[in-house]
Amino acid sequence: MSRSLASQIQDVLPKTSDTYYKLILTVGPERAGKTAALTELAAKHKWPRVNVNLSLAEQLLGLTHRQRAVRAAGILDDIASARNSNVVLLDNIELLFAIELAQDPLKLLQSLSRNRTIVAAWPGDFEGATLTYAVPGHPEARRYPAPQAVIVRAGDTERQDVRAVRRETK
Template sequence: MWPARAEIKKRIEDAQVLYCRLILLVGRAQTGKTAVLQAIAAEFSTPLINVNLELSRRLLDLTERQRALQTPRLFGEIVGEATGELVLLDNIEILFDVHLKQDPLRLLQRLSRNQTVVAACNGSIVDGHMTYAVPDHPEYRRYPIRDFLVASPEVKT
């Protein structure tokens, strides 16, 4: 595991002056992202939200069309229920589900206008972009890292 805890704390401080206070903790599976978020949650006394679990519970009784329409509102409610200025999100893969027809980064950015959001994301940083999945995969996304703060073992700042 890289020294991510100190890096995340620095990014949280840096985010306070930004319009979108979004920090993505980017790394491949099994790189310690959850452990870092758990440590930050304990240090800042803030909850760590399992997005896959919480959002899927709320989407369960909806039709596919309703799920696509209600996801932004329901996700906003989940994050809004967290008190305080800092929200930690883990297991955000559901946001990339093609059936939900969402842009995960835009959802996260929208929520980070009111609170500092730190989200763990399975992916990699290549050529100044965060990549989720591989190019031929239906959930593939590629975002320039200039659109958010990033902490990753692949990026040295």
């Protein structure tokens, strides 16, 4: 029986204690269980779970386009700091990839993780040693070879099970 995604995240938390960036990325496509895992961890440990799209958008709403790009990183840091927790769970981070904000999402998350452990649900893929978001050619596409973060892949056990079933049915 495979361990839950929340258990896998909890198991790698100690790996960040002595690292420069205390960043854990839970990587996987939509419906891979990332939100459910973060919700489970929030309930179990009383860690704050932040819907980044909602929280950041609310703060950016009254700003001009230029102000949004300049202040987005500081606002997100304020949002995380206001949670008064050593571990902050970030969900729904797609807004960080918006071209209008002119941010490097991985660098932004790394910066947040200097003062606290950040566990973020990354809506993309991790193949080999490369972290990606969106398909190549998409305006918001990102590619990070060897990212400085602990990676937990969502949906790995399900994909392995599907491959095993396909081999058995051939």
